[in-house]
Amino acid sequence: ETSTPSSPVLVSQGGVLFLSSCAHCHGADATGDEGPDLHHVWVSDRYISNIITFGIKHEMPSFKKKLGHDEIIRLTAHIRSLD
Numbered sequence: 782e783t784s785t786p787s788s789p790v791l792v793s794q795g796g797v798l799f800l801s802s803c804a805h806c807h808g809a810d811a812t813g814d815e816g817p818d819l820h821h822v823w824v825s826d827r828y829i830s831n832i833i834t835f836g837i838k839h840e841m842p843s844f845k846k847k848l849g850h851d852e853i854i855r856l857t858a859h860i861r862s863l864d
Contacts, residue, residue: 787858795859798852802844811863816841820863829857 800809806816813819822829833853836843848856 787861791855791858792862793859795855795857795862798848798856799859802848803856806841811860819860822860822863826857826861829860830854833857 799807799811803811803816806814807819808814808816811819830853832841833848833856834843834845844853
């Protein structure tokens, strides 16, 4: 069985990655701290993936050397689940 980007397994795995890679800036519950609140994000999955991969100059680091494509898909699924 192949997981889809919205599967509970991917969302859960993305949650684990979020805690280790993102929570220090976005908060453990993703409600924001140094980084913005990630609930109710109204952008495309591609946009989210690009931000994780390439970062935002002077605001957020790039994670392309730390996270692989599959990990970024999992993180995107987790962020998308934060409605």
